Amino acid sequence: xxxxxxxxxxxxxxxxxxxxxxxxxxxxxxxxxxxxxxxxxxxxxxxxxxxxxxxxxxxxxxxxxxxxxxxxxxxxxxxxxxxxxxxxxxxxxxxxxxxxxxxxxxxxxxxxxxxxxxxxxxxxxxxxxxxxxxxxxxxxxxxxxxxxxxxxxxxxxxxxxxxxxxxxxxxxxxxxxxxxxxxxxxxxxxxxxxxxxxxxxxxxxxxxxxxxxxxxxxxxxxxxxxxxxxxxxxxxxxxxxxxxxxxxxxxxxxxxxxxxxxxxxxxxxx
Amino acid sequence: xxxxxxxxxxxxxxxxxxxxxxxxxxxxxxxxxxxxxxxxxxxxxxxxxxxxxxxxxxxxxxxxxxxxxxxxxxxxxxxxxxxxxxxxxxxxxxxxxxxxxxxxxxxxxxxxxxxxxxxxxxxxxxxxxxxxxxxxxxxxxxxxxxxxxxxxxxxxxxxxxxxxxxxxxxxxxxxxxxxxxxxxxxxxxxxxxxxxxxxxxxxxxxxxxxxxxxxxxxxxxxxxxxxxxxxxxxxxxxxxxxxxxxxxxxxxxxxxxxxxxxxxx
Amino acid sequence: xxxxxxxxxxxxxxxxxxxxxxxxxxxxxxxxxxxxxxxxxxxxxxxxxxxxxxxxxxxxxxxxxxxxxxxxxxxxxxxxxxxxxxxxxxxxxxxxxxxxxxxxxxxxxxxxxxxxxxxxxxxxxxxxxxxxxxxxxxxxxxxxxxxxxxxxxxxxxxxxxxxxxxxxxxxxxxxxxxxxxxxxxxxxxxxxxxxxxxxxxxxxxxxxxxxxxxxxxxxxxxxxxxxxxxxxxxxxxxxxxxxxxxxxxxxxxxxxxxxxxxxxxxxxxxxxxxxxxxxxxxxxxxxxxxxxxxxxxxxxxxxxxxxxxxxxxxxxxxxxxxxxxxxxxxxxxxxxxxxxxxxxxxxxxxxxxxxxx
Numbered sequence: 001x002x003x004x005x006x007x008x009x010x011x012x013x014x015x016x017x018x019x020x021x022x023x024x025x026x027x028x029x030x031x032x033x034x035x036x037x038x039x040x041x042x043x044x045x046x047x048x049x050x051x052x053x054x055x056x057x058x059x060x061x062x063x064x065x066x067x068x069x070x071x072x073x074x075x076x077x078x079x080x081x082x083x084x085x086x087x088x089x090x091x092x093x094x095x096x097x098x099x100x101x102x103x104x105x106x107x108x109x110x111x112x113x114x115x116x117x118x119x120x121x122x123x124x125x126x127x128x129x130x131x132x133x134x135x136x137x138x139x140x141x142x143x144x145x146x147x148x149x150x151x152x153x154x155x156x157x158x159x160x161x162x163x164x165x166x167x168x169x170x171x172x173x174x175x176x177x178x179x180x181x182x183x184x185x186x187x188x189x190x191x192x193x194x195x196x197x198x199x200x201x202x203x204x205x206x207x208x209x210x211x212x213x214x215x216x217x218x219x220x221x222x223x224x225x226x227x228x229x230x231x232x233x234x235x236x237x238x239x240x241x242x243x244x245x246x247x248x249x250x251x252x253x254x255x256x257x258x259x260x261x262x263x264x265x266x267x268x269x270x
Numbered sequence: 271x272x273x274x275x276x277x278x279x280x281x282x283x284x285x286x287x288x289x290x291x292x293x294x295x296x297x298x299x300x301x302x303x304x305x306x307x308x309x310x311x312x313x314x315x316x317x318x319x320x321x322x323x324x325x326x327x328x329x330x331x332x333x334x335x336x337x338x339x340x341x342x343x344x345x346x347x348x349x350x351x352x353x354x355x356x357x358x359x360x361x362x363x364x365x366x367x368x369x370x371x372x373x374x375x376x377x378x379x380x381x382x383x384x385x386x387x388x389x390x391x392x393x394x395x396x397x398x399x400x401x402x403x404x405x406x407x408x409x410x411x412x413x414x415x416x417x418x419x420x421x422x423x424x425x426x427x428x429x430x431x432x433x434x435x436x437x438x439x440x441x442x443x444x445x446x447x448x449x450x451x452x453x454x455x456x457x458x459x460x461x462x463x464x465x466x467x468x469x470x471x472x473x474x475x476x477x478x479x480x481x482x483x484x485x486x487x488x489x490x491x492x493x494x495x496x497x498x499x500x501x502x503x504x505x506x507x508x509x510x511x512x513x514x515x516x517x518x519x520x521x522x523x524x525x526x527x528x529x530x531x532x533x534x535x
Numbered sequence: 536x537x538x539x540x541x542x543x544x545x546x547x548x549x550x551x552x553x554x555x556x557x558x559x560x561x562x563x564x565x566x567x568x569x570x571x572x573x574x575x576x577x578x579x580x581x582x583x584x585x586x587x588x589x590x591x592x593x594x595x596x597x598x599x600x601x602x603x604x605x606x607x608x609x610x611x612x613x614x615x616x617x618x619x620x621x622x623x624x625x626x627x628x629x630x631x632x633x634x635x636x637x638x639x640x641x642x643x644x645x646x647x648x649x650x651x652x653x654x655x656x657x658x659x660x661x662x663x664x665x666x667x668x669x670x671x672x673x674x675x676x677x678x679x680x681x682x683x684x685x686x687x688x689x690x691x692x693x694x695x696x697x698x699x700x701x702x703x704x705x706x707x708x709x710x711x712x713x714x715x716x717x718x719x720x721x722x723x724x725x726x727x728x729x730x731x732x733x734x735x736x737x738x739x740x741x742x743x744x745x746x747x748x749x750x751x752x753x754x755x756x757x758x759x760x761x762x763x764x765x766x767x768x769x770x771x772x773x774x775x776x777x778x779x780x781x782x783x784x785x786x787x788x789x790x791x792x793x794x795x796x797x798x799x800x801x802x803x804x805x806x807x808x809x810x811x812x813x814x815x816x817x818x819x820x821x822x823x824x825x826x827x828x829x830x831x832x833x834x835x836x837x838x839x840x841x842x843x844x845x846x847x848x849x850x851x852x853x854x855x856x857x858x859x860x861x862x863x864x865x866x867x868x869x870x871x872x873x874x875x876x877x878x879x880x881x882x883x884x885x886x887x888x889x890x891x892x
Contacts, residue, residue, distance in 0.1 A: 007358075007366070010351035010410070014369050017407040021384030022372070028387065075284055078277050088522065090281075092515050097288050099511045102468055103488045104504045108291030110492070111298065118294050146291070169589050170622035172609040174636030174687065184635070188626040207377035210470060214492060224379055231383055231475065241387075244380050255375055 028241035041242020050226060050243065057223040060137055061205035064144035065152075068201050069194070071145070072152035076193075079153075080160035091157065098150040106214045109143050110134070113215070135217035143211040148204060152197035159193025160186070199258045203251055223247065292508055299501035316502040323499055329487040332398070333467060336483060340405035341462035347406070348413030349455055356421050367418070373408045374415075381408060382475035389476060396478030404476040405466045412465055413458035420454030537564040538600070540691060540723050541586060546595035548581055555581045556747045559595070563691075563725060564740075568717055570726040572734040573744035574770070579727045580695060582744075586725065587616050587693050610639075614691040615684035619699060621676045623668040629655075629679055630664040636687040654682040657716065674705045681716070691723045698733065710736050731771045735759065743767050760812075764877050768810040775816065775852055779809040779876075787876060790847035792826050796874040808877045813854040815873035818844070824866025830859050 032038040044050055079091055097105065112118045113134040120130045133139045163186060171181040209224035216222075223243065230240030299317070303310025320326060351370075355363045373381050385404045394400060424447065432442035470485035477486060484503075491497055541563040548556040556578045563569050571579035584590040585597060588609035597605045604612055615636070624632050633654055637647045655661050658678040668676060677697055684692060694713075698706045714737055717724050728734055734741050735755045743750040743758060743766075751758060751767045762768035765776055779789035784799040789809055801807060821827040828846025839854045846867055859865050 006350045006354035009347050010354070010366070013347060013407070013410065014366075017385065017388070017403065018369060018372050021388040024387040024391065025380065025384045071284065074280060078281055088519055092519055093285070094288065096511060096515060097292065099464070099468075099515070100292065100504070100508055101485060101488070103470055103485050103492070104295070104500070104507065105291065107488065107492055107500065108295050108504070112291055112294055118298075146287070149288070164620065164622065166618045166620050166622040167624065169587075169609070170616070170618055170624075170683075171635070172589075173587065173616045174683070175610045175639040176635075177608075177610055180639060185624060189624075191626075203377050207379045209379070210489070227379060227383070228474075231386065237383075237387060237390075240383060244383060247377065248380060251375065251377060251380075 025241045025244055028237045029245040030242075031238060033238065041238050042246060044239055044242055045246045049221075050223075053221045053226050054223045054246075056137070056220070057206055060140055060144065060222070061202055064141050064148065064205050065198055065202045067141070067145050068149050068152040069198065072149060072156055072197065073194070076153050076156035076160055079157050094153060095150055098154075102147060103210065103214075105147055106143055106211055109139070109146060110214050113139055113142075134215065135219060137216070137220060139215040140212050140220065140222075143215045144201075144205045144208070147211065148201040151200040151204075155196035155200065156190060156193040159190045159196075163189050195258045199254050202254060206250065207247060292504070295501045295504040296508065299498065299505045301498065301501075304498055316498040317506075320499040320502045320506075325482075326484075326487060326499065326503065329482040329484050332481060333483040333485070336398075336401060336405055337463045337466035340402055340409050340466050341459050344406045344409030344462045345413050345455060345459045348410045348458060349417050349451070351410075352414055352417040352421050355418070356424075367414070370411045370414045372411075374411045378469075378471035379475075382472040385472065386475040396476065398481050400476045400478070401473055401481065401483070404472050405469065408469070408472060409462035409466060412461040413455075416458035416461060417451060417454040420451050424450055537566065539563065539598075540565045540600060541725075542596075542598040543582070543586070544596045544598065546582070546585060546592045546597070548578075548585065548590065548592050554747060556585075556592070559747070559749065561742060561749065561752075563723060566721060566723055567739040568714070568724045568726065568737055569740045569742065570728060570734040570738040571742050571744060572728060572731060572770075573750075574729055576746075577744040578747040579729075579744050583616075583693055583695055583725065583727045586691075587614065588612050613689055614693060615687050615689040616693040616695065617677075617680050617684050617697045619695045619697065621668075621680040621697075623676055623680060623683070625668050627668075628664065629660075629666050629668070629671075632668065632679060633683045633686055635683065640687075650686045651682075654686045657685070657719065658682045658712075673700050674709065677701065677709065678712075681713075685716070685720060689722065691725060692717075692720075694724065694726045696728050698728075698730075706733070713737060735771070743770065745770075761875055762810055762877060765808050765810075768808075768875070768877060773813050773852060773854075775811045775813065775849075777809045777811070777849060779807050781805045781807045781876060785871075787874065790826065790849055792847070794825070794869065794874055795871040796876060797871055798874075798876040801876060801878075806879055808879060810875045810877060811869055811873060813841075813852045814839070815869060816851060816853045816855075817868045817870070818842075818853060818855060818857065818859055818865045819868065821864045821866040824868060826867045827864060828867060830861050830863045830865060833858065833861055 029041050030037055030039070032040060045054060075094070079094070082090060110117070113131070114120070115130070115132070115134060117134070123130060133142065167185060167189070168181060171185045176184060207224045209222060209228045212220050212222045212225055227240050227243050227247070230236045230243065300312050300314065301310055302313035302315070351366070355366055358366075382404075385400075385407065389396060389400050428446050428450075429442055432446045433439070437445065468485070469483075470489065473483050473486055474489070477483070482490070488500060488503075491500060539562045543559055543561045546556055546559040546561075547554070559578075559582065561582070571582055573579050581590060585592050588604070588607060588611075591606065595605075596603055599613070609616075624635065627635070630651060633651050634647050637650060642650075651664065652661075655663060658681055660675060660678055660682070663671075663675075663679070668679070671679065677700075680697070698709050701709060710733060713724070713726075726734075726737065735758075738755055740752065741755055741758050742752050745766050751763045753761075758767060758771055762771060762774075768774045768776055777789045779787050781798075781801040781804070782788050782793065783803050784801075785796055787794055787796050787798075787807070787809060826846050828844040828851065830842055831845050831850070832841075832843040834841045836854075839856050840858045842853045842855065842859060844851045844853060844865060844867065851867065
């Protein structure tokens, strides 16, 4: 049996639906409405409003990633140290929200944060001032952290449980106290998971438009919103593609970053 | 001692953070009044209305059919690809795997717009088919990711033993190799199914005006103003997912206990 | 008598309902090579881990010279461990691995460099400083693990079945290496293994354990030649264990024949077990022999022939360089000195006897 024929469906499919579409993005990114070559779509990123959206996206996704990291690492450590019996059940509890529909989760926060939403209703019962987070960048950060936290916890947890107990015992045997053991042994060995987590949070956060749509109102535009509108509302595929190409540079940089730190592919989700 | 208390407290805080919104939705789904601010009494009318809402039910069925078919087709293409890649030179294999990784590494929005562009160029009608094609595309990497490790773990001796005992290549494959791959194939299928269920962005770019999945329907509804039926839907989905995870967890622990008792015996 | 460097007093340890150690008493002398020997689950690794500080006993004390170190954490104890799976830090190179403990103690760069050079030379891996653990073979990783432990100049080195994952030839080489190392370093070694040959080769003192109890403590020769109960006799080397009756001092009866032996103080007509090593059974002509039998199996083992002889209802195991064929009638004799008398086990658990040395 010729194994080579087996590969054909996949090759055809990926060419048709992965490679060619990507080439089209490149194509549209570099042409104007007449079809002539131009750099204006790429350079559009530097226009005032686009710059604003882009930097806002960068800052918000950066902050969200950091918050996720700070919250997730201790949690992953606590989960990894738990008794094997309780282990899988508790981990499941923390992973469960991830399996719920992404939009519904974001919607949930909208319900909580709204002007007349649940939080404010409870606050007004106690005659406390209302929380006006909705439609501000803070709400978006909250939404990002909420949605992406499990994606940071899981890879870190996976790399932590792979650390053999005897390695930690060896560090203690050689004189290290708990803090030294953590900084010199546990943290470096968990780095592939950390890098993986950062990539799995930063990239989606950078390119999201749903979270900013639902929690930011129509007023806060992230780069994802700009691209989305370019395609669905303005039919300006050239601009949309150009901006996407700029985004892709950031994505590729973070991929290279993660590949350098994670040569063995240990930080994967599975 | 303090350490233990802080640890427990921390876990509880994160737990509350994760579940407060979900709990809110569940509570509100039983709220008789429509507004979120006031509690109007206990009622299950939203659940009833949910099951009567044709549009939502259609979206739900679309979502399930889409998830199942795209996962199935992706599993077939992906598994065959893995088997083919096993015999290839390292370079070619790495190249093909790299291509497979592209949809996973790319932001959903880029994958979405790229697929949108090709469908426009091909002048295809946007509808169920385009969504299906898109879902298969981003599902294949997950299948490959699950099956490839199983292929690497395969013991070539068992295949040769089957041949030695008189089986044809095809028989040897189905009786010996395939059962070993099955866990990976099933995992791949489930992952693809889940990814497809939950997808919004790619579907958003590749659907036509007539077709909706659950995610896109929720999106349009939310922009209009909230329907409490959505809360009822959330609660049902939450319970379904919870039961599913509990079930698979139970199955895993039963299997673990079984092999442990077998070891002792 | 040398000083006691470690004294385990009345140590008990349970995991849930499972009792692993029950009132264990054991002391270790300075500069001896002591091996804890026993099957899986006998408690030897738990004992080692309690000495190392990785487990706390439920009851009892751990004394280091005159100090009570029972609750001292491992990083504060003056001993180091070589782990079964090497436990090298995979994210550091060899140099950094070995330097780890020294850096914690804030030793100077020059000091560390010298120490590492010395350690690598000692284990025969000069020049390996920049290599990564993953690029080393099992045997090399094991030696690095040893180097990493000994640079810290511990008073005691604990070794937890370190040679388990190596192939036979390498294991045998490493056994001699370890003896050489110990002599050069002049420190105490506490070694855990289930391999009795390893224990016999390397140790000054062997502690045979089973089910959490000490079965016998002694030198390799004592343990081999004079096992005190059937468990020890069976675990160490191969043996013929025969139910017998001690008729009186220096006379024992088994398989219907009375034999002269050299043991006393077992009483009169006491049921005992007799153990005779296969190499101590002498085969000869059946005429005039105390007991005769028929050869049932012969296997050539290189160093000797292994033969089985059926005699008086017992299947004797014999090691001899002289060959007898299957079906041949042979006479069996044993030198009285080689008939070892053992008490019948008192209880199911074969409780410990503590020997005064």
